Amino acid sequence: KNQVEQSPQSLIILEGKNCTLQCNYTVSPFSNLRWYKQDTGRGPVSLTIMTFSENTKSNGRYTATLDADTKQSSLHITASQLSDSASYICVVGVNSGGYQKVTFGTGTKLQVIP
């Protein structure tokens, strides 16, 4: 069964600190891995997308890494800000016929405190 597991479930950090969120997956055949940010009461917004051949992708203070051999990804947030408080969702895509099928993780809830 295709699964995406994220850790930790929740995290509290001080403003200005760095943090790393983890994602392990068993999805096959792998096509791509995406990280989304979801603010409270809003829809998810894409941060990064990586395909099999990419092992790192940055978007400002967000850096995602991918190890397709161990089926692990991480999202590193540098110099956190209060606005980083959100849920971060890892999503893995597979090719299924002519369209993409995606499997969502349950997310990591990050709280940045002053």
Next chain:
Amino acid sequence: DVKVTQSSRYLVKRTGEKVFLECVQDMDHENMFWYRQDPGLGLRLIYFSYDVKMKEKGDIPEGYSVSREKKERFSLILESASTNQTSMYLCASSPILGQGRQPQHFGDGTRLSIL
């Protein structure tokens, strides 16, 4: 910027009612999706559509139907609402071309309560 608009942010309905959730996207995307999001379960796919009048069942289609009469509009229908359909419903769209490298664009969700 892609905009996906869901018609209601909050909705309260009664058990047994027929409920319509509407979603419109403005980027001419072929793919449109309906998800529900529940605490601890992540997003689960209800239905998706890859073209006008085309629809495919997702992982949890029971109790739901969809309609796509125009490319920009995708409607989710709860045929006879039940309390276990209380949830956050999210609509998304994406292009078919290069879909492996294109994100899904989400609306801000409809929080539906069935009493």
